[in-house]
Amino acid sequence: xxxNWKAFVHANARxxxxxxxxxxxxxxxxxxxLQSDVPPARIQQYALHAARTIEALHPVFIYLPSxxxxxxxxxxxxxxxxxxxxxxxxxxxxxxYSKHRNLHGFEGTVRFFQDxxxxxxxxxxxxxxxxITCEDAKRQWAVCRQRLCxxxxxxxxxxxxxxxxxxxxxxxxxxxxxxxxxxxxxxxxQQLVVCDLLWPKSRLIPKGQNCFDVEACTxxxxxxxTSDGVIQSMTIGGSRGWKFYGRTLTKA
Numbered sequence: 001x002x003x004n005w006k007a008f009v010h011a012n013a014r015x016x017x018x019x020x021x022x023x024x025x026x027x028x029x030x031x032x033x034l035q036s037d038v039p040p041a042r043i044q045q046y047a048l049h050a051a052r053t054i055e056a057l058h059p060v061f062i063y064l065p066s067x068x069x070x071x072x073x074x075x076x077x078x079x080x081x082x083x084x085x086x087x088x089x090x091x092x093x094x095x096x097y098s099k100h101r102n103l104h105g106f107e108g109t110v111r112f113f114q115d116x117x118x119x120x121x122x123x124x125x126x127x128x129x130x131x132i133t134c135e136d137a138k139r140q141w142a143v144c145r146q147r148l149c150x151x152x153x154x155x156x157x158x159x160x161x162x163x164x165x166x167x168x169x170x171x172x173x174x175x176x177x178x179x180x181x182x183x184x185x186x187x188x189x190q191q192l193v194v195c196d197l198l199w200p201k202s203r204l205i206p207k208g209q210n211c212f213d214v215e216a217c218t219x220x221x222x223x224x225x226t227s228d229g230v231i232q233s234m235t236i237g238g239s240r241g242w243k244f245y246g247r248t249l250t251k252a
Contacts, residue, residue, distance in 0.1 A: 002046075005053045012057060025050070025061070026120050035095035035112075040119055047123050061131040062148065063124050069117055070110045075138075081200050160206040162192050170223055174234050174249035183234075183249060194221065197236075197244075214238070224248070 012019060029050070033043045051059075066072035077085040085106070092098055092109045103111050124131065132151045134144040149156040162170075167187040175182045184195040185204070192204040197214060204212035210223040210231075219238040223231050235248045 002049060002053055005050050009054055009056055026123070030120060030123065031116055034116055034119060035092070035097050037096040037100055040122075043119065044123055044126070048126060051127055051129060055129070059129050060152065061124070061127055061129055063120075063131065063133040064137045064144075065117055065121065065124075065133065065135055067136050069114045072136075073106075073110055073113060079199060079201075084199075161190075162204075162206055167192055169225075169229070169231050172231075173252040175252060176244075176247050176249045179244070179247065181244060181247065181249065185234075197221075218242075 025047070030043055030047055033046065034040075077088075089106060089109050092112050093104060095112070097112060097115075098104070098108055101111075103109075124133065132148065134147060137144040146156060164187075170192060171186045173182060173184050183197055186193060186195075188201070192212070193201050194204055194214065195201050198217050198219065202217070203215040204221065205215055207213050207220070210225060212221050212223075214220060217238075219236065219242060222235045222237060224233045224235060225231050231251055233248050233250045236242075236244050236246065239245060
């Protein structure tokens with residue numbers, strides 16, 4: 001709500017902290033309003049009001065649209081597997097937007113997201129804050145990342161490389177007996193990945209001694225070692241609100 005945006009501005013007006021709000025402005029507001037079949041004009045009115053509300057924080061908007069919405073959705077479904085695809089289709093099928101237009105299944109879900117992106121494209125063009133767009137960022141991420149660094153005036157730092165012997169040390173199965181959570185870590189195409197933490201496979205990005213960010217989310221993993229360098233467990237950190245935050249999994 002606008003009151004929430006006002007509270008956010010009040011809480012951050014006197015700090016130098018940088019807040020990264022991933023998917024918040026469009027996905028968590030505009031998309032939900034569209035699913036409820038709120039008229040596009042009213043959605044734009046609300047979104048532009050919210051944009052004016054946060055002007056005092058000097059926000060920057062990074063927009064990552066897709067040239068082919070259907071292909072992008074298919075690729076996401078392949079990455080996140082069938083269960084996620086079924087969940088998204090069920091959510092869109094049950095929305096007022098789909099019911100009022102007789103949209104069903106994957107094709108109906110594609111149609112919804114095409115209409116949604118058409119709306120966000122219009123909204124993005126009307127935003128007066130500093131903004132940048134990178135179309136199909138996943139397919140040309142290196143170029144997009146360079147552009148974003150230049151736009152934000154931050155130094156581009158290549159991802160650190162995990163040494164082959166460290167990949168061997170970290171690789172294995174980790175288990176938490178209390179929750180039956182089991183994760184697998186292994187090397188894939190010269191990168192370290194974790195399976196079944198949030199998605200079926202996520203890249204681990206080094207950020208410190210034995211500590212890694214999980215790509216594209218707010219979760220990190222710290223590997224715990226003995227005094228002689230043997231990895232014996234991992235601890236899940238990052239977002240405190242996540243259900244597995246603070247869990248330590250023992251290496252099998």
